[in-house]
Amino acid sequence: MSENTKQNYLNHPKGIMSWLLTLDHKRIGLMYLFSGILFFFLGGLLALVMRFELAAPGNDIISNEVYNNAYTLHGAIMIFLFIIPAIPGALGNILLPLMVGAKDVAFPRLNLASFYIYSFGALFAMYTIINGGVDTGWTFYTPYSTQSTSNVVPMTLGIFIIGFSSILTGLNFIATVHKMRIPGLTWYKLPLFVWALYGTSLVQITATPVLAITMVLLMLERFLGIGIFDPALGGDPVLYQHFFWFYSHPAVYIMILPAFGIISEIIPVHSRKKIWGYKFIAYSTLSIAFIGFLVWGHHMFTSGQSVFSQIVFSFITYFVGIPTGVKIFSWILTMYKGQVSFTPPMFYALAFLFLFTIGGLTGIFLGAVALDIHLHDTYFVVAHFHYVMQGGTIVAFLGGLHHWWPKSFGVMYNQTIANIAALGVFIGFNGTFFPQFLLGLRGMPRRYATYDEQFVELHSYSTFWSGILGISIFIAVMNLFWSFIKKNKVDPGSNPWGGMTLEWTHTSSPPHPHNFEEEPVLQHGPYDYDKVIVEKTYKK
Amino acid sequence: MLDRLTEFFFPKQVSTFASDIDNLYFFIFYSSVALFVIVVFGMIYLSIKYRHRKGEELKLTSSKDHSNLLESMFFIIPLILVSITFVWGIRSYLKMVIVPDDAIEIKVTGQSWFWTFDYPDGGTTLNELVVPSNKPVKLVLSSKDVLHSFFIPVMRSKMDCLPNRYNVMWFDATKEGVYDIFCTEYCGTGHSQMGAKVIVMQPAQYEEWASELGSEDDDLPLDELGAKLYTKKACNTCHTLDGSALVGPSYLQTSQMWGQERVFDDGTSTVIDDNYIRSSILEPMTQIVAGYQGVMPTYQGLLSDRELDALIAFLKTLNEDSQI
Numbered sequence: 001m002s003e004n005t006k007q008n009y010l011n012h013p014k015g016i017m018s019w020l021l022t023l024d025h026k027r028i029g030l031m032y033l034f035s036g037i038l039f040f041f042l043g044g045l046l047a048l049v050m051r052f053e054l055a056a057p058g059n060d061i062i063s064n065e066v067y068n069n070a071y072t073l074h075g076a077i078m079i080f081l082f083i084i085p086a087i088p089g090a091l092g093n094i095l096l097p098l099m100v101g102a103k104d105v106a107f108p109r110l111n112l113a114s115f116y117i118y119s120f121g122a123l124f125a126m127y128t129i130i131n132g133g134v135d136t137g138w139t140f141y142t143p144y145s146t147q148s149t150s151n152v153v154p155m156t157l158g159i160f161i162i163g164f165s166s167i168l169t170g171l172n173f174i175a176t177v178h179k180m181r182i183p184g185l186t187w188y189k190l191p192l193f194v195w196a197l198y199g200t201s202l203v204q205i206t207a208t209p210v211l212a213i214t215m216v217l218l219m220l221e222r223f224l225g226i227g228i229f230d231p232a233l234g235g236d237p238v239l240y241q242h243f244f245w246f247y248s249h250p251a252v253y254i255m256i257l258p259a260f261g262i263i264s265e266i267i268p269v270h271s272r273k274k275i276w277g278y279k280f281i282a283y284s285t286l287s288i289a290f291i292g293f294l295v296w297g298h299h300m301f302t303s304g305q306s307v308f309s310q311i312v313f314s315f316i317t318y319f320v321g322i323p324t325g326v327k328i329f330s331w332i333l334t335m336y337k338g339q340v341s342f343t344p345p346m347f348y349a350l351a352f353l354f355l356f357t358i359g360g361l362t363g364i365f366l367g368a369v370a371l372d373i374h375l376h377d378t379y380f381v382v383a384h385f386h387y388v389m390q391g392g393t394i395v396a397f398l399g400g401l402h403h404w405w406p407k408s409f410g411v412m413y414n415q416t417i418a419n420i421a422a423l424g425v426f427i428g429f430n431g432t433f434f435p436q437f438l439l440g441l442r443g444m445p446r447r448y449a450t451y452d453e454q455f456v457e458l459h460s461y462s463t464f465w466s467g468i469l470g471i472s473i474f475i476a477v478m479n480l481f482w483s484f485i486k487k488n489k490v491d492p493g494s495n496p497w498g499g500m501t502l503e504w505t506h507t508s509s510p511p512h513p514h515n516f517e518e519e520p521v522l523q524h525g526p527y528d529y530d531k532v533i534v535e536k537t538y539k540k
Numbered sequence: 541m542l543d544r545l546t547e548f549f550f551p552k553q554v555s556t557f558a559s560d561i562d563n564l565y566f567f568i569f570y571s572s573v574a575l576f577v578i579v580v581f582g583m584i585y586l587s588i589k590y591r592h593r594k595g596e597e598l599k600l601t602s603s604k605d606h607s608n609l610l611e612s613m614f615f616i617i618p619l620i621l622v623s624i625t626f627v628w629g630i631r632s633y634l635k636m637v638i639v640p641d642d643a644i645e646i647k648v649t650g651q652s653w654f655w656t657f658d659y660p661d662g663g664t665t666l667n668e669l670v671v672p673s674n675k676p677v678k679l680v681l682s683s684k685d686v687l688h689s690f691f692i693p694v695m696r697s698k699m700d701c702l703p704n705r706y707n708v709m710w711f712d713a714t715k716e717g718v719y720d721i722f723c724t725e726y727c728g729t730g731h732s733q734m735g736a737k738v739i740v741m742q743p744a745q746y747e748e749w750a751s752e753l754g755s756e757d758d759d760l761p762l763d764e765l766g767a768k769l770y771t772k773k774a775c776n777t778c779h780t781l782d783g784s785a786l787v788g789p790s791y792l793q794t795s796q797m798w799g800q801e802r803v804f805d806d807g808t809s810t811v812i813d814d815n816y817i818r819s820s821i822l823e824p825m826t827q828i829v830a831g832y833q834g835v836m837p838t839y840q841g842l843l844s845d846r847e848l849d850a851l852i853a854f855l856k857t858l859n860e861d862s863q864i
Binding site: 064065068135136137141143144147148231232236237238271272273274275276277278280302303304307310311314315318321322325326328329332333334335336337338339340341342350353354357358361362364365367368369370371372373374376377378438441442443445446447448449450451452498529530531532533535536 | 549550551557560561564565568569572575576579580582583586587588590591592596598599600601602603604605606607610611614615618619622623625626628629630631632633634635636637685686687689691693696697698699700702703704705707720722723724725726727728729730731732733735787833
């Protein structure tokens with residue numbers, strides 16, 4: 001009983017100000033988690049509005065204008081307010097210092113500033129919604145975005161501001177990985193989630209400034225008509241696309257690399273097996289981060305760029321595919337001769353492997369120029385990036401939440417409900433997005449509020465399953481939060497999955513306010529299941 | 541078998557390069573299915589075979605974490621497959637960009653939210669691209685306002701329309717028929733209504749059609765011509781005939797309010813008469829009906845005086861029972 005009342009970061013110190021002004025990375029991570037999930041639900045709600053409108057061909061529920069606002073806000077909120085800031089911000093913040101044995105990130109004050117910059121940017125996005133929305137698509141293509149009378153400026157200003165939060169968090173993480181590791185924790189002994197965050201941070205600090213300047217130029221174009229993108233003033237709308245995708249393609253890796261990191265943690269722990277090809281996974285993270293900068297042109301295969309560019313961008317695109325493929329094989333082979341437990345995090349990891357493989361393989365279709373020309377800007381692309389972003393990143397994120405939930409909050413959710421919800425997410429997701437591949441192949445363009453009769457069957461099928469998907473995600477997340485409310489506490493010393501990294505072996509659940517009561521001493525590598533038996537302990 | 545599959549996945553194959561692109565698709569498709577089956581089978585097999593059985597003690601597991609043979613296979617097989625895909629993709633693409641010298645050239649202009657086609661021997665059509673079969677057709681594309689993208693699924697071809705530069709695409713249609721055209725670059729409120737049709741005719745029939753282009757409607761009565769123009773000039777994209785509001789007010793409503801006051805968004809109003817209709821077709825942005833957005837493009841230069849008269853005559857004939 002005495003152990004249960006021990007100090008941890010959740011109950012010490014107390015008071016609202018101790019949260020709002022906290023410098024504790026775990027509390028900041030928790031605030032990112034709450035705001036991220038809030039935006040996730042908001043974005044998801046907009047997605048359901050769209051899907052229900054698309055259940056039948058005409059304007060049945062909402063008008064074209066409302067639909068255009070809904071899909072723009074869905075994309076912008078999911079990408080700029082949830083996936084990019086919230087996954088490194090939440091799981092990265094909570095786990096990175098624990099995993100390297102540090103008391104906190106390198107710059108705790110900067111970390112708090114990042115959160116407030118993110119919140120400030122999010123306010124502009126919320127103002128955009130209250131003030132009537134924005135209808136340009138999350139890509140803000142000119143010249144439509146310079147002419148639209150909707151709230152382009154507040155939204156782009158919000159994105160500009162949130163970018164600084166990304167840059168600062170990236171800097172903070174890089175400094176933490178370089179400088180805060182405990183003695184003996186060499187690069188090759190780092191958990192792969194740390195490698196993934198490191199790769200993500202490198203992309204964040206190098207790519208985000210390009211987005212920032214693009215947003216500034218777009219605003220200047222609107223206010224002053226400086227003629228960077230407007231052909232009437234000697235500008236070029238295609239230049240905007242180059243700028244935008246120079247950031248936004250690397251941003252895909254900002255979104256997917258943390259997911260790779262999560263999967264690299266879940267699979268070895270729940271298989272009790274040394275990870276297959278540690279060094280390969282670590283280096284491919286960095287090489288994907290680098291090559292990701294060189295493929296932006298494949299978003300512009302129909303823009304009329306030169307034949308030479310088309311060939312070069314198609315060629316380099318495949319260089320991202322190969323290391324990613326080898327990673328998938330490594331994760332699967334990790335289970336070889338292990339002891340695999342079918343826990344909720346493991347179910348999410350297996351769902352990830354299934355869905356992300358489809359997402360990756362369909363990228364090969366789109367990388368082939370001749371075929372992309374038919375598929376460009378159709379539902380095939382919509383399905384492809386949802387298989388990567390939702391089937392990949394968000395499924396991995398849900399898996400990560402289930403994996404680290406008892407560690408972060410000292411409570412355990414109902415595992416049966418969690419498994420059922422995971423199954424619902426898996427089936428609902430495939431039901432929603434698989435028909436969209438077929439829609440795209442048959443010629444259904446994206447961003448359409450109404451459509452031709454020939455597409456109705458597949459669309460209504462997709463809508464039906466999107467309802468199941470939405471409900472399943474809601475249940476999965478509520479099941480997690482319910483364990484909070486029910487106070488279904490785990491023993492502070494528990495290690496329910498038998499994890500080997502420092503956050504499992506050297507601190508309590510939830511962790512001590514200063515992470516470790518004394519500086520941890522590294523006894524084994526992150527996945528040494530061939531050398532040490534770590535017991536699974538749950539409740540006393 | 542393959543034909544049935546092609547029909548399941550794709551729209552009809554109408555251009556000369558469509559079958560090549562579909563074959564490329566099936567090559568990637570079968571390769572992907574093979575890789576996917578390996579991944580899913582491996583995942584299920586390993587996770588079940590090495591599952592932690594009830595009551596089984598936790599033990600030290602194998603330290604095996606690499607296999608040079610397996611890894612080089614996982615590297616080399618996909619490398620071979622994507623190399624073939626890449627080369628095939630480029631070869632087929634080159635066929636799509638090298639325009640035959642004897643192609644007839646049609647100018648395509650995208651504008652929010654309709655398509656205009658200018659033919660080599662004079663004459664213009666709206667939202668209906670007429671081409672001969674078995675003859676290369678070169679399209680020179682541009683936009684009058686924002687970005688659009690011209691997509692003909694049956695030809696497997698697509699190209700963006702830019703306001704400051706001409707893009708080119710071509711095809712050689714192999715089957716006569718009427719096929720869909722979609723706009724695939726988001727262009728605002730009416731984006732999803734910016735569709736058109738491509739009509740592929742026998743070359744002889746096309747020649748006849750092209751020579752009559754522009755003169756065929758001369759003997760039609762005004763209101764019948766107007767009814768024709770209503771769809772031909774894409775008025776129906778934004779204006780209905782049944783009283784329901786779309787992007788713009790319904791023609792029926794305007795017709796029923798004939799002679800009455802119409803209120804605009806700046807608070808002014810005017811009586812609906814022939815002159816009002818004429819000016820709202822030619823200068824749509826000067827008076828915007830209250831409750832609507834001012835988004836209509838001008839038809840200055842796109843309609844002759846007779847065609848304007850025809851549209852006005854057509855609008856006046858509308859009542860609740862009108863069918864078109």
